[in-house]
Amino acid sequence: MMDVLHNLAFGFEHALTWQNLMFCALGCTVGTLVGLLPGLGPLATISLLLPLTYSIPTTGALIMLAGIYYGAQYGDSVSAITMKIPHASSIVACIDGYQMTLKGKTGLALFTAGVSSFIGGTVAIVVLSFFAPMLGEVAFLFGPADYCALMLVGFVCVSFVTTGSLLNGMAMCLIGVLLGQIGTDVTSGVQRFTMDLPFLADGVGLVSVALGCFGIAEITKNLDNREERSPFNGKINLIPTWAEFKRIIPSALRGSVIGSFLGILPGGGPVIAQFAAYAVDKKVSKYKHEIGSGAIEGVAGQAAADEAAARTSFIPLMSIGIPENAVMALMMAAFIIKGIQPGPNMIAGHPELFWGLVASMWIGNCFLITLNVPLVRYWLSVFKIPYNVLFPAILFFCCIGTFSVNNNLDDIYITAAFGLGGYLFMRLDLDAAPLMLGFILGPMMEENFRRALLISRGSFLAFMKRPISGTLLALIGVFVIWQLVSFFLQARKKPAPKADADRPEAALVPE
Amino acid sequence: MNDRNLVRGLVLIAISLAFGLPALRYPIGEFSHAGAGLFPLMVSGLLLLIGVVTVVRARFVEHVPLDFQARNIAIILASLCGFALLSHFLNMTVGIVFMVFCSAFAGSSYSVMRNIKIAAGLIAVAFAFQKLLGLNLPLY
Numbered sequence: 001m002m003d004v005l006h007n008l009a010f011g012f013e014h015a016l017t018w019q020n021l022m023f024c025a026l027g028c029t030v031g032t033l034v035g036l037l038p039g040l041g042p043l044a045t046i047s048l049l050l051p052l053t054y055s056i057p058t059t060g061a062l063i064m065l066a067g068i069y070y071g072a073q074y075g076d077s078v079s080a081i082t083m084k085i086p087h088a089s090s091i092v093a094c095i096d097g098y099q100m101t102l103k104g105k106t107g108l109a110l111f112t113a114g115v116s117s118f119i120g121g122t123v124a125i126v127v128l129s130f131f132a133p134m135l136g137e138v139a140f141l142f143g144p145a146d147y148c149a150l151m152l153v154g155f156v157c158v159s160f161v162t163t164g165s166l167l168n169g170m171a172m173c174l175i176g177v178l179l180g181q182i183g184t185d186v187t188s189g190v191q192r193f194t195m196d197l198p199f200l201a202d203g204v205g206l207v208s209v210a211l212g213c214f215g216i217a218e219i220t221k222n223l224d225n226r227e228e229r230s231p232f233n234g235k236i237n238l239i240p241t242w243a244e245f246k247r248i249i250p251s252a253l254r255g256s257v258i259g260s261f262l263g264i265l266p267g268g269g270p271v272i273a274q275f276a277a278y279a280v281d282k283k284v285s286k287y288k289h290e291i292g293s294g295a296i297e298g299v300a301g302q303a304a305a306d307e308a309a310a311r312t313s314f315i316p317l318m319s320i321g322i323p324e325n326a327v328m329a330l331m332m333a334a335f336i337i338k339g340i341q342p343g344p345n346m347i348a349g350h351p352e353l354f355w356g357l358v359a360s361m362w363i364g365n366c367f368l369i370t371l372n373v374p375l376v377r378y379w380l381s382v383f384k385i386p387y388n389v390l391f392p393a394i395l396f397f398c399c400i401g402t403f404s405v406n407n408n409l410d411d412i413y414i415t416a417a418f419g420l421g422g423y424l425f426m427r428l429d430l431d432a433a434p435l436m437l438g439f440i441l442g443p444m445m446e447e448n449f450r451r452a453l454l455i456s457r458g459s460f461l462a463f464m465k466r467p468i469s470g471t472l473l474a475l476i477g478v479f480v481i482w483q484l485v486s487f488f489l490q491a492r493k494k495p496a497p498k499a500d501a502d503r504p505e506a507a508l509v510p511e
Numbered sequence: 512m513n514d515r516n517l518v519r520g521l522v523l524i525a526i527s528l529a530f531g532l533p534a535l536r537y538p539i540g541e542f543s544h545a546g547a548g549l550f551p552l553m554v555s556g557l558l559l560l561i562g563v564v565t566v567v568r569a570r571f572v573e574h575v576p577l578d579f580q581a582r583n584i585a586i587i588l589a590s591l592c593g594f595a596l597l598s599h600f601l602n603m604t605v606g607i608v609f610m611v612f613c614s615a616f617a618g619s620s621y622s623v624m625r626n627i628k629i630a631a632g633l634i635a636v637a638f639a640f641q642k643l644l645g646l647n648l649p650l651y
Contacts, residue, residue, distance in 0.1 A: 055645060167561055167568070171523050174558040178530045181551045190537055190547035193530065216587060223583040223617045388618035389629055392611045395587065396633045399594055399610065400640065400648070407647045412595035416588045423584045427577060428519040446550045458543030491571060 004129050011355025015363055020060050024360045027064035028367040031071020036079045036382055037390070042072040043436065044218070046330050047210035048401035050337065058338040059353050063360040065334050069327055070121065070310045070361065073270055074368045077113040077303055078376060082106060083383070092274040093306075096291060096298025103294050107237035108244060112296050113303040114373040116252035120304030121365040123256035124263065124311035129358050131264065131312075132347065136319035139344035144452040145462050149469035149476075150322055151445045154266040155438065156476050158325055161272045162433045166483050169434045172425070176438025177445065179204055186443075187450065199410045204418075206333050207405050209439055212418025213425070213432040215398045219391050220423050236377055247296045251281055255301035259308030269313050269325040270306045277305030311361055317342050318354060322441070326433040329440035515577045516569035523562030531555030583617045590614040603650045607633050 014020065034045045046065050053061035081097035093113065100109035142150070159169020182193045183203030194200040240248075255277040262273040281301040282291050291298040314331070316324045321343030323329040335342045340350055347354045371379070402415045422432055456462030464470050530551055540546030590613035598606035611630040615621055640646045 052644060052646075167565060168519070171558060171561045171565070174554050174561070175523075175526055177554050178526070178551060178558070181530070181554075185537075185547040187545075188538070188547045192537060192547055192551065193533060216591070220584045220587055220617075223587075224580050388615070388620060389625065391618065392614050392626075392629050393633060395590065395610060395614055396607060396636075399591065399606075400637065400646070403598075403648070404646050409595045409599050412591055416591040416595075419591070420584060420588060424522070424579070427579045428515060428522060429575075430519065442554075449550060450545045453542050453545060456543075458541060460542070 007351070007355050008129055008359060010351065011357075011359030014059060014352045014356035015063065015359035019057070020063055020356065020360060021363065023056070023060040023064040024067050024364050025367050027067020028071040028364050028371060030064075031068040031073075032075035032078075032368065032371055032379065033382065034068065035072035035075020035077075036379055041214060041218070042069045043327055043330060043433070044211055044214040044398075045072070046327065046334070047207045048215070048397055050207055050330075050334055051401055051404040053334065054337070058340065059356045061338060062331075062334060062353065062357055063364075065331060066314070066357060066361065067364045067367075069331070070307065070364065071368055073306050073310045074114070074117050074372045075379070077117070077299075077306070078110060078372060078379060079383075081109045081113060081299070082380060091271070092278045092302040093299065095278070096294050099292070099294030100296075100299065105294065108240050108296070109294075109299050110236065110376050111238050111240055111373055112248050112299045114369050114376075115248055116255065116300040116303040117307040117372075118365055118369045119249075119252040120256040120259055120307035121311060121361065121368075123253070123304075124260045124308035125358060125362050125365075127260040127264075127308075127312055128315060128361075129355075132315045132319045132354070132358075134319075135315060136344045136347050139320040142320070142468065143466060144448040144455065145466050146468040146472070147322070147448040148445060148452055149463060149472035150266070150320070151441050151448075152476060153472050154322060154324055154441070155434065156479060157266045158434050158437050160479075161269070162325075162431050166480070168430050172430050172432065172434040173438035176435035176440075177442035179209065179435070180439045180442030181446070186447070199408065204414060205402070205405055205411055206330070206440070208402055208411050208414040209418050210330065210436060211398045211402055212415045212420075213422030213435060215394065216415065216419030217422030217426050217432070219394055220419070221426060222387060223391065238373060238376075244296060247287065248300045251285060251297040251300040252304040254280060254284075255304030255306075256308045258301075259305030260312045262305070263309030263312030264315050266316065266322075266324045269327075270309045273305040273309035274302040277301040314357075318346055319344060321346075323437065326436035329437045333440060513577055514569060515575040516572060517566060518577050520562050520565030520567075520569055523558060523565060527555040527558035527562055531559060586617040587614060598649060603637065603648055604634055607637060 015024070030045065030049075031042065034042060045068055049065065049068070053065065056064070077093040077097065080091075080093035082101055084094050084098040084101075097109045097113065100106065155170065155173040156166065159173055160166050162169060180203070182200055184191050184194075184201055191201060255273075258277045258280060259270075259273040262276055263269060278291075278298065278301060281297045282288055285291065285295075285297045285301075287295050287297050313324055313328055316322055317328045317332055317335075321332075321341065323332045332342055335346075340346060340353065398415065399412055402411045403409060405411060425432055425435070452462055453460075463473060534548045534551040534555060537548030537551075538546035539548045539552065542549075590610045593613055594606040594610040596606075597603075597609050608630045611626050611633065615626050615629075634650075637648055637650055641648045641650060
């Protein structure tokens with residue numbers, strides 16, 4: 001206990017320098033902005049800013065990138081509440097939050113979301129500072145086979161959680177792994193899938209893949225929809241009554257605990273945490289009959305879970321070295337660009353980075369609550385910018401971001417190619433997030449796979465015999481069988497199952 | 512043919528073959544001493560399996576029409592490639608102007624005045640990036 005406090009104090013020392021405070025504020029502001037606006041999620045933004053961080057000191061760069069990620073979780077609940085614009089991670093906020101807006105309680109909903117996010121973030125930081133070092137010690141027990149199995153679990157979970165369909169998600173993971181194979185094989189030096197093009201010898205750039213699949217594809221989707229949003233002009237009265245305030249706390253605490261826990265699990269993260277917190281509130285809250293028609297609890301629980309999960313999802317990355325979702329995979333790339341290998345050795349080897357990051361999250365929390373509660377009405381004016389002005393600008397940032405990775409114009413063609421691919425995938429109802437995870441984990445997975453087989457002299461039994469990997473693989477097996485059985489049962493019951501069953505959020509969001 | 516599930520399966524099969532067939536040409540090795548081709552071959556084999564399952568499954572589930580609108584994506588890709596080409600042969604300022612004017616065709620309305628303003632703004636941002644952040648942009 002004293003250790004953790006001591007370490008946190010050490011972290012604040014690093015996070016409270018002028019420079020790092022500035023990076024933290026910058027990250028939070030940009031995060032809120034991209035959370036609000038459609039067309040650029042945290043994934044695309046982090047990959048855009050990756051090349052800009054080359055010249056920034058390591059701690060500052062990571063503080064900023066992390067700020068973008070958790071800042072976006074605050075921002076997107078604002079657009080969900082006021083205008084029912086759902087982003088990837090604010091689908092649940094559209095339910096009760098928007099209902100509250102319809103009732104004229106926008107200010108209360110925004111206040112609830114802001115305060116709950118603050119509570120969620122704070123709880124998650126406590127969890128983070130206790131659990132990450134502990135889990136790091138467990139990670140020393142992991143061998144190559146275990147890492148392989150853990151990555152597979154991550155693939156399965158991410159596939160199922162983000163797309164709702166194991167088949168589609170796994171397909172995207174595998175495509176990502178294959179894309180990661182492009183380039184020179186580290187073990188044998190053979191050039192794979194490069195088609196003898198010199199600029200492919202180092203592999204496909206991460207930034208190109210991310211911006212193509214998320215930036216370009218998203219812009220085109222928004223252009224296809226051709227809907228002009230009407231900006232929110234209603235009155236916002238932020239100060240709640242004491243009775244209302246009292247209703248926020250229990251629900252937010254519940255959400256924080258659920259979110260913190262689900263954030264740690266592989267494949268976990270904000271989206272699943274929100275749904276879980278919302279479902280729990282619907283079951284146990286004192287006001288459960290009101291949830292769905294604009295109850296405070298419906299906003300508080302999910303906002304807290306959202307924010308908590310966004311932060312605890314750093315735990316597997318920083319203590320085991322395995323990112324559990326696509327954004328964390330990008331964060332891992334950022335760590336590696338900065339010359340730091342996330343994993344069990346990171347906390348001991350770079351304590352100023354780890355504890356500085358943890359401390360900065362709390363500082364970021366304070367920034368964000370100021371940005372999103374008292375200043376929220378200024379943010380809403382962002383929506384007065386028409387999309388016709390916005391999208392050339394986003395396109396420009398995509399170009400600059402891609403170009404400045406290697407100062408190479410060829411990369412823009414690769415981005416364009418992935419834009420086409422990403423758009424095709426989107427139209428085929430394949431989610432690109434698992435692709436990103438597969439792309440980043442693929443090379444690691446291959447290395448560990450080959451190493452595990454080398455150690456076991458080519459016997460696959462090694463994967464079963466080790467307790468950790470055996471358990472994980474058994475879990476995957478059970479899950480796959482359960483999926484198969486439920487598919488066949490469904491197919492037998494109804495000759496034509498409805499298309500909505502594939503997407504959990506479509507089934508949950510009332511129209 | 513206009514069925515999203517079927518097309519998805521076919522695309523997955525195509526991708527798996529695109530990676531799997533070249534992988535056969537690389538040294539496969541054996542399990543205890545894997546060559547460069549083994550892992551991609553296994554992964555694309557798995558992907559092929561998923562693709563086949565998707566195609567088979569498409570016969571049993573309800574057909575969903577594929578909604579692919581070529582116009583906007585073509586405009587966006589053309590403006591990206593034009594930007595890269597012009598930046599390569601002339602300079603990036605021209606590239607930005609072209610990108611703004613070309614991509615604006617995909618918007619819901621077209622206004623030359625607005626495009627000029629956007630282009631001017633973006634060029635200013637590019638110069639700020641170059642001067643303040645030290646990015647190496649070939650602006651002129």
